[in-house]
Amino acid sequence: MALRHQLELFPGCGVTLLLFDRLRNAAALRKKAMEGSMEGAFINPAMIVDPFQILVAANKAVHLHKIGKMKTRTLYSEIIFSLSPNNNISDAFKKFGISDSDTSVLIVLVTDGEKTVNVEDIASQVEGQQVSLDELPRLTDTDKIKKLYKITPQEEKIGTLLDSIVCRMSTKDVL
Amino acid sequence: IPKRYRHPALEERLSRRRTAQEARSLLRCRRAGISAPVVYFVDYVTNSIYLEDIVDSITVQDHINSLQQSGNDTSSLLVLAEKMGELLARMHDEDLIHGDLTTSNILLRPPTEKLDLMLIDFGLSFISGLPEDKGVDLYVLEKAFLSTHPDTEAMFKTLLKTYAATSKKSGPVIKRLDEVRLRGRKRSMIG
Numbered sequence: 001m002a003l004r005h006q007l008e009l010f011p012g013c014g015v016t017l018l019l020f021d022r023l024r025n026a027a028a029l030r031k032k033a034m035e036g037s038m039e040g041a042f043i044n045p046a047m048i049v050d051p052f053q054i055l056v057a058a059n060k061a062v063h064l065h066k067i068g069k070m071k072t073r074t075l076y077s078e079i080i081f082s083l084s085p086n087n088n089i090s091d092a093f094k095k096f097g098i099s100d101s102d103t104s105v106l107i108v109l110v111t112d113g114e115k116t117v118n119v120e121d122i123a124s125q126v127e128g129q130q131v132s133l134d135e136l137p138r139l140t141d142t143d144k145i146k147k148l149y150k151i152t153p154q155e156e157k158i159g160t161l162l163d164s165i166v167c168r169m170s171t172k173d174v175l
Numbered sequence: 176i177p178k179r180y181r182h183p184a185l186e187e188r189l190s191r192r193r194t195a196q197e198a199r200s201l202l203r204c205r206r207a208g209i210s211a212p213v214v215y216f217v218d219y220v221t222n223s224i225y226l227e228d229i230v231d232s233i234t235v236q237d238h239i240n241s242l243q244q245s246g247n248d249t250s251s252l253l254v255l256a257e258k259m260g261e262l263l264a265r266m267h268d269e270d271l272i273h274g275d276l277t278t279s280n281i282l283l284r285p286p287t288e289k290l291d292l293m294l295i296d297f298g299l300s301f302i303s304g305l306p307e308d309k310g311v312d313l314y315v316l317e318k319a320f321l322s323t324h325p326d327t328e329a330m331f332k333t334l335l336k337t338y339a340a341t342s343k344k345s346g347p348v349i350k351r352l353d354e355v356r357l358r359g360r361k362r363s364m365i366g
Contacts, residue, residue: 009216009225059216067220154208163213163227164205170214171202174195 002119003051003133007059010066015058016117017051018107019136023128027100032125033076040122041076041108042098046141047083047148050162051133054108056169057082062110079108085149085168095148104128104139190222193298198224200271200297207269209262210284210293229293231285235259236278238287239324256330258290260337263316266294267309268342274299276316278323306344310351313338317352 003017018040023029032038048054061078064070070078072089084092098105105126109117123130142161145151151164194217201224204211213227235255242252259281266273273280275296284291303309313335320331335352339345 056215063216063218152206152208155205158205158208158210159213167202167205167214170216171198173217173219174199175202 001130001132005051005055007055007062009059010062010112012113013062014111014117015055016109016111016119017054017133018109018119018122019045019104019131019133019139020107020123020126020128021104021131021135021139023103023105023126025127026098026102026105029105029126030098030100033098036074038122038125039076039109041079043080043083043096043106043108044098044102045104045106045136045139047096047145048106048136049140049142049145049165051136052162053083053165053169054079054106056166058108058110060170062112075110076108079110082169085165085172087172106136191219194219194222194224196300197297200300200302201226203269203271203302204266204294204297207265207271209265209269209271210291211297212293212295229282229284232282232293233287234279235281235283235292236323238283239278239327243324243326252327252330253333255290256333257337258292260334260339261341262292262294263313263334264338264340264342264345267312267338267348268344270302270304272301272303272308272312273297274301274312274315276312277319306347306351307355309344309348310355313348313352314355317356 001018005015005017007013007015029038029042033040033042043054057079060082061070061075064078065075071087072078072081077093080096081089081092083096086092105128107122107126109119109122111117145161145165149165149168151161155164198214198217201211201214205213212229214224215227216225217223218225238255239252262281263276273294275298280294280296282293282295284293301308317331320327324330335349339349342348
């Protein structure tokens with residue numbers, strides 16, 4: 001049910017995506033994430049259109065982590081920051097991170113090399129139902145995403161929503 | 176591609192600036208609805224840009240060559256020229272100068288008959304509203320066009336006609352193009 005993917009540019013680096021619905025302990029999870037007592041990036045699935053969006057964010061975060069140029073303090077917070085179309089860190093957390101009232105969560109885990117990810121350990125702390133990533137479109141809030149990423153109508157004609165989002169994520173540092 | 180005759184610190188800054196400019200131009204294009212490859216990742220360490228791979232695309236250069244070889248060309252080439260004129264007009268209306276316009280820097284997405292054009296290779300691009308810069312941009316294309324593709328004067332003329340009709344700011348640009356053409360042939364600018 002979990003989605004696992006290797007980062008092409010960083011062989012050996014794996015990204016695992018876990019999606020949970022009917023979430024009851026969003027507040028507790030957020031607290032654990034902030035404390036750093038639980039591994040993973042806790043993301044609001046409403047803001048994600050496709051797992052590729054996460055992979056692009058993770059790729060950038062891993063790259064910056066490896067060269068010591070992350071803008072945030074941890075790899076997981078950097079993934080959340082990379083999702084944002086702008087360079088405001090706290091805004092990124094507010095919009096893309098998990099909120100106390102959320103009823104679903106997308107958890108992203110990154111492993112480099114030999115370390116394996118203990119999915120059961122993470123899942124046991126989540127009070128909700130794990131579902132397949134195929135259910136993601138049902139949880140996506142397309143209108144909210146279009147507004148946040150400021151997608152223009154002309155842009156929608158030449159590509160997918162995912163294209164527009166990825167472009168903004170990858171080029172925001174030069175703007 | 177590092178140029179070995181350049182001073183290393185300068186090379187790094189130039190590459191970095193070019194990379195940033197290319198990324199900026201690509202985003203600018205897409206935001207305006209001008210077809211350009213999607214940027215997946217920009218690596219400022221190696222100054223490389225990871226772009227969308229346009230599978231099964233061919234360059235306009237190859238397309239023109241194959242059409243001319245098969246002999247079936249005239250009307251389809253003119254329609255292609257119109258599409259190119261329209262695309263460039265929209266790009267220039269965004270004040271985006273490509274900097275290296277050639278027929279190998281314009282792709283045709285599959286299926287070829289749809290004439291869905293995409294601009295690529297923005298490594299020398301920059302932002303400018305000046306008719307001079309836009310005129311030079313077109314001049315570069317004209318020279319590349321006529322030297323690469325024989326007997327395409329009519330095609331380029333159609334391209335310019337559509338450009339002028341599509342672009343809201345074309346008047347001064349065409350004027351500048353004429354002036355640049357004269358500059359190219361005659362060395363002296365003294366009247």
